[in-house]
Amino acid sequence: MKKIQMVDLQGQYEPLKAQIQQSFNEVLETATFINGPQVHSFQKELEDYLQVKHVIPCANGTDALQIAMMALGLKPGDEVITADFTFAATVEVIALLGLTPVLVDVEQDTFNIDIQAIKKAITPRTKAIVPVHLYGRPANMEAIMQIAKEHHLFVIEDNAQAIGADFTWSDGRKQKLGTIGHIGATSFFPSKNLGCYGDGGAIFTNDDELAHTLRGIVNHGMYIRYHHDVVGVNSRLDSLQACVLRVKLPHLDTYNQKRRAFAHLYSEGLKKNPHIITPEIPQGDTSHVFHQYTIRITNGKRDALAEYLSQNGVPFGVYYPIPLHQQKAYQDSRYKEEDFPVTHQLVKEVLSLPMHTELDQEQINFITKLITDFV
Numbered sequence: 001m002k003k004i005q006m007v008d009l010q011g012q013y014e015p016l017k018a019q020i021q022q023s024f025n026e027v028l029e030t031a032t033f034i035n036g037p038q039v040h041s042f043q044k045e046l047e048d049y050l051q052v053k054h055v056i057p058c059a060n061g062t063d064a065l066q067i068a069m070m071a072l073g074l075k076p077g078d079e080v081i082t083a084d085f086t087f088a089a090t091v092e093v094i095a096l097l098g099l100t101p102v103l104v105d106v107e108q109d110t111f112n113i114d115i116q117a118i119k120k121a122i123t124p125r126t127k128a129i130v131p132v133h134l135y136g137r138p139a140n141m142e143a144i145m146q147i148a149k150e151h152h153l154f155v156i157e158d159n160a161q162a163i164g165a166d167f168t169w170s171d172g173r174k175q176k177l178g179t180i181g182h183i184g185a186t187s188f189f190p191s192k193n194l195g196c197y198g199d200g201g202a203i204f205t206n207d208d209e210l211a212h213t214l215r216g217i218v219n220h221g222m223y224i225r226y227h228h229d230v231v232g233v234n235s236r237l238d239s240l241q242a243c244v245l246r247v248k249l250p251h252l253d254t255y256n257q258k259r260r261a262f263a264h265l266y267s268e269g270l271k272k273n274p275h276i277i278t279p280e281i282p283q284g285d286t287s288h289v290f291h292q293y294t295i296r297i298t299n300g301k302r303d304a305l306a307e308y309l310s311q312n313g314v315p316f317g318v319y320y321p322i323p324l325h326q327q328k329a330y331q332d333s334r335y336k337e338e339d340f341p342v343t344h345q346l347v348k349e350v351l352s353l354p355m356h357t358e359l360d361q362e363q364i365n366f367i368t369k370l371i372t373d374f375v
């Protein structure tokens with residue numbers, strides 16, 4: 001059996017090697033490192049794939065979120081509602097801009113922001129909602145867009161973990177995640193479902209005016225060289241990263257399909273275990289892209305199981321071990337512990353198993369057998 005890795009980027013690189021190296025060579029020989037043709041082509045190809053009017057490439061997913069919030073013209077003290085159970089980047093940029101993060105609880109079955117909790121958290125100062133499609137599974141965008149419409153709020157989708165996923169509306173229509181809110185933000189960090197070989201990110205919108213603002217902000221607030229119309233930042237996707245992304249984008253659907261197939265195998269192998277809750281898999285559906293395959297261990301033995309997996313050469317992840325509202329940087333007397341029952345439970349129960357495009361059945365059987373023997 002091959003050594004089990006949490007993510008296998010070398011294995012994924014092997015069949016793409018010749019194409020990526022050739023593309024790198026072209027950039028090296030033409031010295032078009034910044035804003036070169038590769039970046040423009042990637043932008044167009046991603047717009048086509050997502051069926052969105054505007055893709056604005058940038059330097060990483062955290063910048064993408066920050067720039068999205070800058071473009072909406074939010075002012076210090078404005079409140080932004082987001083999930084308590086997510087990667088810190090989401091809340092970090094809210095705080096950095098002097099906005100007030102309002103963390104709310106998530107749903108047990110989907111791990112995503114709780115719709116009732118959003119409603120409860122809205123005040124006259126609320127300006128935006130940032131749903132995170134955690135582990136590659138869509139938040140309930142239909143309900144969120146409805147709330148946003150009623151309360152005149154912006155929606156920024158944190159799509160760092162769910163690129164390529166479809167959202168299915170109640171009338172059956174499908175739409176790519178990240179293109180439903182006013183703005184979507186994603187990351188091309190190497191281990192994401194569409195990863196480059198360094199840092200990278202992108203912002204999506206169907207709104208022409210917002211797109212214009214976003215394009216200015218990523219480039220020092222400039223539309224004409226050395227004329228600075230708004231306060232901006234320097235956030236660019238470089239050409240070498242665009243080369244990698246252009247080679248990988250045509251494979252994204254296959255990659256996500258493989259992740260789903262491995263998720264099915266895991267769930268099949270673990271289903272008889274009374275102390276394990278496997279993630280819901282929306283049937284016959286392309287909505288979950290399994291950035292992570294995350295189980296819940298309900299008998300209090302999560303950490304012991306993790307230790308046992310480690311001893312047997314199986315890597316794992318705990319995403320995320322501490323609720324954001326309890327992190328030193330984001331503690332606030334506004335928060336009441338009783339408002340976060342689900343997050344409190346999830347931080348103790350979740351365990352993410354190896355998930356990437358190069359897994360195989362033998363490895364998954366080995367992992368599920370270990371878990372079953374232990375639990």
Ligand SMILES: *Cc1c(COP(=O)(O)O)cnc(C)c1O
Nearest residue numbers: 060061062087089160161187189
């Ligand atoms: C990875 C990630 C980000 C940040 O992306 P970077 O490219 O690492 O800055 C933001 N939000 C979520 C949910 C992520 O998983």
